[in-house]
Amino acid sequence: MIQLRFHPFRLALLEPFTVSYGTRTHQETLIVALHDGQHSGFGEAPAIFYYGVTVQQFQDALEQHRDAIEAWNPADTTPEAFWETMAPRLATMPFALCALDCAAHDLYGKRLGQSLYQRWGYTLDTLPLSDYTLGIDEIPVMVRKMRDFPWPVYKIKLGTPDDIAMVRELRRHTQVPLRVDANAGWQPDQALRNIRAFQELNVELIEQPLPPADLEGARWLFERSPIPLMADESCQREADVATCAHHFHGINIKLAKCGGLTPARRMVAQARQLGLQVMVGCMTESTVGISAAAQLLPVLDFADLDTPMLLRTDVASGVRFEQGKVVYAQENGTGVRMLPTTEAERL
Structure with missing residues (x-):
C-alpha cells in the first residue's frame, strides 16, 4: 500500500535573488513523498510568490485526494496512467500535480531498478x-x-x-x-x-x-x-x-x-x-x-x-x-x- 507524506521546507538562498517580479531571500517548497514500504519516491512543489500559491494550498489539495493517491498500485499501473487519473482532480493546482507525478515516476523507477531516462x-x-x-x-x-x-x-x-x-x-x-x-x-x-x-x-x-x-x-x-x-x-x-x-x-x-x-x-x-x-x-x-x-x-x-x-x-x-x-x-x-x-x- 502506498503512503503519502509531506515535507515542507523554507529554503534560504545564498544571496537575494531578483527578477522583474520582485526579490526573494528564501523559497518555501513542499516535498511530496510516496512510500511503498521498501522504496520512496519524491517530487517537489515550490510555492512561487508571484503565482499566488502556498505550501499549505499544495498540501490541502493533495490531502483532499489522499484516498485516491494511496490507492495507486505501481505494480499494476504506470505513473503515466496514474497522472491521467489524478490530473482532473488537481487541474487547478498544477504545482501539486507536478510534485505527485514526479514522486510517482521516482518510485516507479526505483522499483524497476532503473533511472527514468533509462x-x-x-x-x-x-x-x-x-x-x-x-x-x-x-x-x-x-x-x-x-x-x-x-x-x-x-x-x-x-x-x-x-x-x-x-x-x-x-x-x-x-x-x-x-x-x-x-x-x-x-x-x-x-x-x-x-x-x-x-x-x-x-x-x-x-x-x-x-x-x-x-x-x-x-x-x-x-x-x-x-x-x-x-x-x-x-x-x-x-x-x-x-x-x-x-x-x-x-x-x-x-x-x-x-x-x-x-x-x-x-x-x-x-x-x-x-x-x-x-x-x-x-x-x-x-x-x-x-x-x-x-x-x-x-x-x-x-x-x-x-x-x-x-x-x-x-x-x-x-x-x-x-x-x-x-x-x-x-x-x-x-x-x-x-x-x-x-x-x-x-x-
Whole structure:
C-alpha cells in the first residue's frame, strides 16, 4: 500500500535573488513523498510568490485526494496512467500535480531498478549544458558573481532600463555563451532594439521578451528577431505549445507549471513536430525538483537547472552539475535521496 507524506521546507538562498517580479531571500517548497514500504519516491512543489500559491494550498489539495493517491498500485499501473487519473482532480493546482507525478515516476523507477531516462530509452550521447543564472542586481555585483562562479554558460535576468548596458558590461568579462531572460518585461519596439544590440554581443537566446497576452507583438518580433526567442510564461501547459509555433523559435518547459514529467514529455514531442527548439527550466527548486527535470536532458536543446546552486542548504542528494555538465546519481528513479539531516528550515 502506498503512503503519502509531506515535507515542507523554507529554503534560504545564498544571496537575494531578483527578477522583474520582485526579490526573494528564501523559497518555501513542499516535498511530496510516496512510500511503498521498501522504496520512496519524491517530487517537489515550490510555492512561487508571484503565482499566488502556498505550501499549505499544495498540501490541502493533495490531502483532499489522499484516498485516491494511496490507492495507486505501481505494480499494476504506470505513473503515466496514474497522472491521467489524478490530473482532473488537481487541474487547478498544477504545482501539486507536478510534485505527485514526479514522486510517482521516482518510485516507479526505483522499483524497476532503473533511472527514468533509462526507462524511457534515452541515451546520454549528447546532453546540453545547464546555464547559471545571474539575477537582476547592480552591474558590479553581477560581475562579481560571475567571477566568483565561473561557468560555461550564463543566463542573465533582465527587465530594467539598463538592460543593454548590463549585458554589454558582463560581456566584457567573459566570452562564454550568454542567454537573457526578460520575464515578459519588454514592449515590442524596445525588445527589437535590445535584440539588435544583443546580436552584436553574441547572445545565444532570449526568453519571454513580451507579456504572454501580446500574441500579435510576439508574432511581429518572431519575424524580425535574428536571435532565437524562447517562450516561458507563454508556454505553461500542453495546450500552449501549438500557439507558440510562429510566435517563438522554441519553448521553455517547467515541470511545476505543466503538471509534471508526464505532460512535459508530451510537450517535448509536440514541440519537435512543430519544429520548435526545447529547453527545460525550473522554478526555485531543490535537488528534488531538478533531479526530475534532468531526466529529460537527452531530448533537449537547452537546460536551465541551476537553482540548487543558488541555495544555502539543500534537502536532498540527486543529480548535480559540474561546470554545467550533469552528473547523474547512482540512485534509480530520478536519483533523489533525502538527506538524513539538513539545516534547511522546516515549515
